[in-house]
Amino acid sequence: MKCKIPFVELPNSFPKSDVDVYRVLEEDGKYYIRLELDGKPMYLTFSANEIVLHSKELYEMVSREEIDDCSPLGILDEIFYIILYQLGTKRTQLFLEFDNLFDLITSGKIKDSKRIILLRKRILTNYSDSTVIYYVSRRLSKFLSAESIEDVKFNYERAELLVTRSGDLYNIYLTEVQNDLNExxxxxxxxxxxxxxxxxxxxxxxxxxxxxxxxxxxxxxxxxxxxxxxxxxxxxxxxxxxxxx
Incomplete structure (x- = not known):
């Protein structure tokens, strides 16, 4: 069912500067949270009795979903699932681009590092987003389901693997360039x-x-x-x- 989720533009009372540093800030049972998607911040306020979104993009994504549990805890779980789905979709696309670029490099069709640098930037952005949601899930673990926490952990490990492989890709490119120079x-x-x-x-x-x-x-x-x-x-x-x- 569709849940009525409050949306309020970021209020002056929101400790934005501190949340930008710590990602999660707790005051009197109320949690001020910053999540990220494509490197863009998404803010929300959460407590056991209420959840308020301060990001228009996040609000639109959550509003489109059918949520079984409209309690603050149920909505919080759904927010994590939505972001994990977005990160997983982007990561799958990045893996495909990585494999394609790997084939082009080993066949000698890539003559400069521009595409490698652009791909690595996108991979690092995905990893940064995954790191943020992983840290936030650890801080809010008592409010999240065990399944959500496991999904966040899996997402983080896959993002970490992709970062490692992207570093290997650049080394392979340099090796191919050196081989051409040797010829x-x-x-x-x-x-x-x-x-x-x-x-x-x-x-x-x-x-x-x-x-x-x-x-x-x-x-x-x-x-x-x-x-x-x-x-x-x-x-x-x-x-x-x-x-x-």
């Missing part, structure tokens, strides 16, 4: 390696001769140059066999 260095080294014998011969023939034509164009020069040419060809064949070229 470039290997090819440049191979080219230098091939031209080393030719450079040596060029140095020898750089000596000043009286008659360059007669000195270079004769059968003795061909005999002298033949091993160099053969060595160069063998080097090319060898480098191609080890896949450096």
């Amino acid at each position: 470039i260095i290997k090819k440049l080294t191979s080219i230098s390696f091939i031209f080393m014998p030719i450079t040596a011969i060029a140095s020898i023939y750089a000596v000043d001769y009286t008659n360059v034509y007669n000195t270079l164009i004769n059968w003795q020069s061909l005999i002298f140059l033949s091993p160099v040419l053969i060595l160069t060809v063998l080097l090319v064949i060898y480098l191609r066999r080890i896949k450096w070229l």
Whole structure:
């Protein structure tokens, strides 16, 4: 059934600055609470006799739900379920994006880290939201059902796992970049390696001769140059066999 849930814009009496720091503040049996979704704060006031929402977004989400128990405790439980569902949906999408990005990185189709950074920011936001609701559930554990507390714990553990995996994703990207750089260095080294014998011969023939034509164009020069040419060809064949070229 639809429950009538009070909504009041954040009053001046609400200790917002303290709640922003501690997330839960208790005064005379009344709890001032801050939850988060997508990094946006959602405030509410809760006591054993009354619950008042101060966030329009949270109020609209709760108002759409059919709640069996319209007591403050029942509504509080429902609020936790609603936020956990939103966090779980976003986390599932993040896992799918992670797997897709992982495949793109390992196939060499990602050439910069922009997508990785954006995904990690969203993952960290999800983790931050999960951390907040986990801490609040610990503070309000005597008012929440055991099932709600277990669901909050599961949500937190999954968010933590996703953060860990996102860190691994960045390391994999850096490894792929390093591998590409190594391939470039290997090819440049191979080219230098091939031209080393030719450079040596060029140095020898750089000596000043009286008659360059007669000195270079004769059968003795061909005999002298033949091993160099053969060595160069063998080097090319060898480098191609080890896949450096």
